[in-house]
Amino acid sequence: MITSVAAIPIELTVNGRPRRLEVLPHHTLLEVLRDDLGLTGTKACCLVGECGACTVSLDGRIVDSCLVLAVEADGSEVTTIEGVAPESRLTELQRAFLEKGAVQCGYCTPGQLMAARDLLDRLPHPTLAEAQEGLAGNLCRCGCYPMITEAVLAIAGVEER
Amino acid sequence: MQTFAYARPTTLDEAVALLQLHGPEARLLAGGTDLIIRLRDGTLHPGVVVDLKHIPELRPAVRERDGYISISAGTVMSDLVGDARLRRHFAALVEAAAVVGAVQIRNRATLAGNICNASPAADTSPPLLVYGAEVVAVGPAGERRIPLDDFFVRSGQTTLRRGELVAAIELPLPGRRTGAAHVRRTRRHGHDLASVTLCCSVDETGLVRLAYGSVGPRPFLVSDDSGTLADATASDAAKAAIFERFFADASPSPRSMRASPDYRLAMLRVLGRRALATALERLEAGGAR
Numbered sequence: 354m355i356t357s358v359a360a361i362p363i364e365l366t367v368n369g370r371p372r373r374l375e376v377l378p379h380h381t382l383l384e385v386l387r388d389d390l391g392l393t394g395t396k397a398c399c400l401v402g403e404c405g406a407c408t409v410s411l412d413g414r415i416v417d418s419c420l421v422l423a424v425e426a427d428g429s430e431v432t433t434i435e436g437v438a439p440e441s442r443l444t445e446l447q448r449a450f451l452e453k454g455a456v457q458c459g460y461c462t463p464g465q466l467m468a469a470r471d472l473l474d475r476l477p478h479p480t481l482a483e484a485q486e487g488l489a490g491n492l493c494r495c496g497c498y499p500m501i502t503e504a505v506l507a508i509a510g511v512e513e514r
Numbered sequence: 515m516q517t518f519a520y521a522r523p524t525t526l527d528e529a530v531a532l533l534q535l536h537g538p539e540a541r542l543l544a545g546g547t548d549l550i551i552r553l554r555d556g557t558l559h560p561g562v563v564v565d566l567k568h569i570p571e572l573r574p575a576v577r578e579r580d581g582y583i584s585i586s587a588g589t590v591m592s593d594l595v596g597d598a599r600l601r602r603h604f605a606a607l608v609e610a611a612a613v614v615g616a617v618q619i620r621n622r623a624t625l626a627g628n629i630c631n632a633s634p635a636a637d638t639s640p641p642l643l644v645y646g647a648e649v650v651a652v653g654p655a656g657e658r659r660i661p662l663d664d665f666f667v668r669s670g671q672t673t674l675r676r677g678e679l680v681a682a683i684e685l686p687l688p689g690r691r692t693g694a695a696h697v698r699r700t701r702r703h704g705h706d707l708a709s710v711t712l713c714c715s716v717d718e719t720g721l722v723r724l725a726y727g728s729v730g731p732r733p734f735l736v737s738d739d740s741g742t743l744a745d746a747t748a749s750d751a752a753k754a755a756i757f758e759r760f761f762a763d764a765s766p767s768p769r770s771m772r773a774s775p776d777y778r779l780a781m782l783r784v785l786g787r788r789a790l791a792t793a794l795e796r797l798e799a800g801g802a803r
Contacts, residue, residue, distance in 0.1 A: 354528050356521040356562070378520035378563065379553070401551050402619055403705050414592065414621040420550045421622070422543075424520055425565060468617065489703055490616025 363427035368436025376423040383407045383418035394434035394463045405491030408464035409433050415471040434463035445511050449504040457495035465491045469505045478509050515554050519562040526652050532564050534654055534677040540564050545622040548631050582684040591620035603802050606694035606713050607641040626680045632672050635728040640713035641696050643725035643735040645685050653678030668731040690717040693797030695789045699781045709773035710781045714789035716797050720744040729764040729778050736760040757786050
């Protein structure tokens, strides 16, 4: 059994790449992704699990990374916004966000994309209500909600998202 | 965030020993969707955080045994929503689990954590009470079963003893055909806690069980076996009198920012009737057993 106040060694896979790290018990997955791994696409915002800016995929399920201790991710597979697109290209979903004007200031966009991707994986042909429900955990201060759901619905059923 | 020690027991005995050793200095970590917020805002200062996710008995699982559906302590809301057996037998619990927070929260928040926080606004409490859930607690003296109605004391406080943790929540399979529904009132879907959360069930004998929360220090369970509420020919006045008795314990806080006491008491009556109507429809459509 591990009991520690000091740094704890963990191993996890981030965007397909195995990583070995030492993390303090009180550091969150969000902090470790941004500060230790330099993956700053995942945003810090409300830090209480309401805004969804820090959304990442943890073992295939999206979570608010501000509410996960880094040490809890030991042995897990993490996908961040940096890991969703092939190198120097955009996914169809990202392209749809641009085409529909779903991005204004852009701060919430990585989290919105992670939630939209998860939604479309679970429900490839969502209704408007299902799309709104799937994105209910992601706030947008610019009020781009209609364009965001439009982008999601526009590529519903597209194979290569 | 403040610092704390992290412990990762791999057996129930180790977890119980840690709780005995540290008492209130130890906090259990399951999904963390409440705990980590309170570690960050400083309302809790545990010496040690005990992560339960590496104990095999607590891993996410919904199993049927001895006339019960047993939900292990590590089971998260999304697991409940996706479970075909729960959808069939305990539809109102699935409805409640599906409105806890948003997807990101439901993928992390556990049913056991929801009841151990003992928030009067917890959405899963009313259906669990209506379905007669029992809490399986493991502690230094072994295992004991606590009817959920005897588990809640007030917000944040349960009848768990020092050294005890919740290993599972068990729901007796209903012997009679039953219809049930969960309804809630909230300001914003996907984030806000319920202003009123309520579940009602009715079985083929006309027995009505109703539980409601977010209108007092703990959720309340009430019942009526007169058959009046299931009787389409009974008068409105007779039904209203039963609902008034049901809601006699409601005492919403005047200090809540979510809704005024008047609003909550009015909505309680509206939601009570709505949930009953849906429960009756479901019973007529065949119900669940």
